[in-house]
Amino acid sequence: xLYKKWILLVVxxxxxxxxxxxxxxxxxxxxxxxxxxxxxxxCAIFLKKEEASILGVICGFFLDCFSNLIFxxxxxxxxxxxxxxxxxxxxxxxxxxxxxxxxxFIFFFFYCFLIFIFKYLISDFECVWAIWLHNFLxxxxxxxxxxxxxxxxxxxxxxxxxxxxxxxxxxxxxxxxNRKGKAYEQ
Amino acid sequence: MQNFLKSKLFKxxxxxxxxxxxxMAFEISTNKPIFIKTIITAAAKxxxxxxxxxxxxxxxxxxxxxxxxxxxxxxxILKQEVATLRKKVVEYNNIKSENVQLKQALHIKNSNKNxxxxxxxxxxxxxNNFANFxxxxxxxxxxxxxxxxxxxxxxxxxxxxxxxxxxxVTTILGLDVQIPAIDSDSENDEKGVVxxxxxxxxxxxxxxxxxxRSHSCKVGxxxxxxxxxxxxxxxxxxxxxxxxxxxxxxSCFAIIEPAENVMCVKDVVVIKRRK
Numbered sequence: 001x002l003y004k005k006w007i008l009l010v011v012x013x014x015x016x017x018x019x020x021x022x023x024x025x026x027x028x029x030x031x032x033x034x035x036x037x038x039x040x041x042x043c044a045i046f047l048k049k050e051e052a053s054i055l056g057v058i059c060g061f062f063l064d065c066f067s068n069l070i071f072x073x074x075x076x077x078x079x080x081x082x083x084x085x086x087x088x089x090x091x092x093x094x095x096x097x098x099x100x101x102x103x104x105f106i107f108f109f110f111y112c113f114l115i116f117i118f119k120y121l122i123s124d125f126e127c128v129w130a131i132w133l134h135n136f137l138x139x140x141x142x143x144x145x146x147x148x149x150x151x152x153x154x155x156x157x158x159x160x161x162x163x164x165x166x167x168x169x170x171x172x173x174x175x176x177x178n179r180k181g182k183a184y185e186q
Numbered sequence: 187m188q189n190f191l192k193s194k195l196f197k198x199x200x201x202x203x204x205x206x207x208x209x210m211a212f213e214i215s216t217n218k219p220i221f222i223k224t225i226i227t228a229a230a231k232x233x234x235x236x237x238x239x240x241x242x243x244x245x246x247x248x249x250x251x252x253x254x255x256x257x258x259x260x261x262x263i264l265k266q267e268v269a270t271l272r273k274k275v276v277e278y279n280n281i282k283s284e285n286v287q288l289k290q291a292l293h294i295k296n297s298n299k300n301x302x303x304x305x306x307x308x309x310x311x312x313x314n315n316f317a318n319f320x321x322x323x324x325x326x327x328x329x330x331x332x333x334x335x336x337x338x339x340x341x342x343x344x345x346x347x348x349x350x351x352x353x354x355v356t357t358i359l360g361l362d363v364q365i366p367a368i369d370s371d372s373e374n375d376e377k378g379v380v381x382x383x384x385x386x387x388x389x390x391x392x393x394x395x396x397x398x399r400s401h402s403c404k405v406g407x408x409x410x411x412x413x414x415x416x417x418x419x420x421x422x423x424x425x426x427x428x429x430x431x432x433x434x435x436x437s438c439f440a441i442i443e444p445a446e447n448v449m450c451v452k453d454v455v456v457i458k459r460r461k
Contacts, residue, residue: 017226021230022234053195053202054198054202071209072220073210079203079206
């Protein structure tokens with residue numbers, strides 16, 4: 001049961017990697033959404049801090065595969081962001097749609113800004129801010145818009161599997177059912 | 187703080203961070219792809235290909251219903267473009283053949299700097315008369331009777347009749363053509379007269395007549411013009427195919443295979459005589 005959640009998380013991350021790499025998703029103002037990022041953040045909200053960090057690393061690996069960045073950069077960023085998302089949503093804010101949108105926007109904005117600095121600003125290209133305006137900003141907005149859908153999906157994956165785990169333990173304890181599901185007499 | 191440092195969370199975070207920095211350092215130093223990236227990319231490739239092909243199949247299916255009007259317009263535009271391009275191809279072919287003609291003329295002109303040249307094209311030939319044909323240039327362009335007609339391969343004939351914008355060429359197969367020629371390949375530079383022959387002309391051969399009995403010509407020798415006021419020198423006529431004795435027994439003649447197939451010429455160069 002525990003592994004079922006992780007299998008689902010990895011499979012969906014892989015699926016989103018394929019989707020964002022192909023032409024299925026429509027271009028809006030020449031931008032495509034990065035689906036893995038908000039998915040990782042939304043799942044991290046429902047996971048423990050350790051699990052959120054590991055998920056961030058895994059999703060970061062997927063992000064790094066088809067990007068032109070150093071392998072491990074996105075993993076490191078997502079490790080930190082998923083940990084923060086898990087901490088923030090458990091201690092400081094309620095889990096609601098607006099908070100999810102704001103959180104995703106801030107984290108993805110910061111992630112894109114880091115890439116923009118290391119890839120373009122430092123290299124001192126001409127008209128770099130045009131790249132920010134025409135490429136990064138539409139991508140940030142488009143990705144943030146997809147966050148609510150991914151939040152619902154991540155809730156189904158994380159919350160339901162977690163709920164089923166809890167319920168199954170309670171059920172088996174209450175009915176004195178052993179691991180193989182057979183009743184025994186106390 | 188100490189509790190945090192000893193906690194499971196810190197150990198996981200530390201391990202993850204350390205391994206990620208190790209991976210980044212490895213990639214920067216070796217510049218080779220990490221095995222994780224290779225595995226994920228290899229796994230993603232068939233899935234990506236499958237999704238892309240499915241995506242295009244669905245798009246094409248729906249396009250056939252909704253984009254008919256657009257395809258029809260595009261088809262009309264492309265048809266017009268094809269028609270324009272076809273015209274351009276015809277123009278290009280004409281320009282190309284004209285270019286070839288001009289190059290030939292330039293080559294001949296460079297070889298015969300004392301003569302003026304005029305390019306002309308084949309117009310027509312009488313079906314029963316293999317020895318003559320008509321070209322599309324005449325006295326209007328300075329051509330006169332007796333001017334030599336040739337191609338880049340060799341001599342074709344001479345102008346016999348001239349009108350304002352047409353001329354008749356009598357080829358070297360003609361019986362009334364008399365062209366002074368020389369066999370430069372022979373030891374003694376044998377000279378003779380190239381003309382047509384009733385028996386051989388129908389086969390496409392002419393002869394060089396009035397060769398001495400003690401000539402040194404041999405089969406395969408190249409016959410060219412001798413050069414005088416009417417004919418430029420060193421224009422290839424053909425090569426000797428066979429040598430025979432004349433009926434009178436006093437001289438010999440050689441059957442010549444012309445260098446240019448005079449039955450198939452299209453574009454010729456007329457060398458206008460000096461006046």
